[in-house]
Amino acid sequence: MDLTQFLPEAFKKIPCHMDYEGQKRAEQYFQVIIVLFGVVGFIWGYICQQFSQTMYILLAGFALSCILTLPPWPMFRRKPLDWQKARPDPAKESEKDSSASSQSSQKSKKKK
Known part of the structure; x- marks a missing residue:
């Protein structure tokens, strides 16, 4: 069941993809921010002697x-x-060709 059919059109237009380079940058930003805040939190917690501050x-x-x-x-x-x-899928192409030829032959029979 596709739940996107229940969303309003405004939500469907929001882009929800990220390219591979963007994923790499997002991961790097995430790691840098976590490490920086971890180091700063550790230093501040050590100064205050409060692990909760960290x-x-x-x-x-x-x-x-x-x-x-x-x-x-x-x-x-x-x-x-x-x-x-x-x-194009060759199986589907042959099905289309055969159905198109059968329809055209049926039309030609109706004309006679």
Whole structure:
């Protein structure tokens, strides 16, 4: 069952893809943000002698990285792949040809 049929048209028009280069950049941004906030949180928690401060800062970094990397922002969709066109299926082509020829022969019989 396809649930997209129940969505309003405005939601269907929102792009929800990310190219491969964008995925790579999003992963790198995520890792850098988590490491930076982890290091800063560890240092601040050590200074304050409060492990909870470390966790709050790390959670803030996680939330920021999720906001920046999970949605398919336009900066992650700059290099889309050019896919090749699908080759026609020979079985379907022969079915179309045979059905077209049978329909034309039926029309010619009706004319007589």
